[in-house]
Amino acid sequence: MARSHDPPNYMGVFYSLAVLTGLEIGVTFLPIPTLLSRILLVGLAATKAALVALYFMHLKFERRTLTWIALTPGLICTFLVLMLLPDSVAITRRPGSFAAAQETLPPVELITGPGVDVVKRNCTRCHPVNIIAQTRKDRAGWLESIRWLQQEKGLRRFDQKTEETILDYLSTYYAPESSQ
């Protein structure tokens, strides 16, 4: 590497930055998974940032400890971004999903009445109450829903009293419009 009195090769660094930028553009056209291309892009960007810091900000010619003090946050930042990338991909991959739709719904309160606490306690672990509040069914319909949830969606079985309370509440306050 250059002795400390040689002028740094600014043009060389400039060309390296240009090549890295070209590579970044190339990466976006590669037929590879989004995650992989993002990781490559972050890696390339980090390399560029390091070059700029080392040469144009003269860190390369400062004391070694100073270099590490300046680069450590960058390394940690890159690490964190890479850690979080899989999550962000996972979330954006399912835009029309049930969970995504629920998240965009405004908060809703269930109608107050006997049994509302039992319903809240037993029915809000997996989804907000919106899905209940926007549904209208008679008692048989609600029972069918609950059986379906128990068979297909992992809803636990209730003892008789709890189930009656839930069905009474739902068939009273969330009955089909015509019977209200």
Ligand code: HEC
């Ligand atoms: C173990 C998690 C879980 C619990 C607890 C739960 N649900 Fe659900 N519920 C789901 C899932 C999963 C869906 C299905 C969403 C889909 O596939 O679209 C669903 C869908 C629904 C639907 C829409 C489908 C339909 O049958 O009309 C209603 C209404 C509903 N739940 C009511 C309730 C009620 C009432 C309770 C309490 C007795 C309850 N849920 C408790 C997981 C749960």
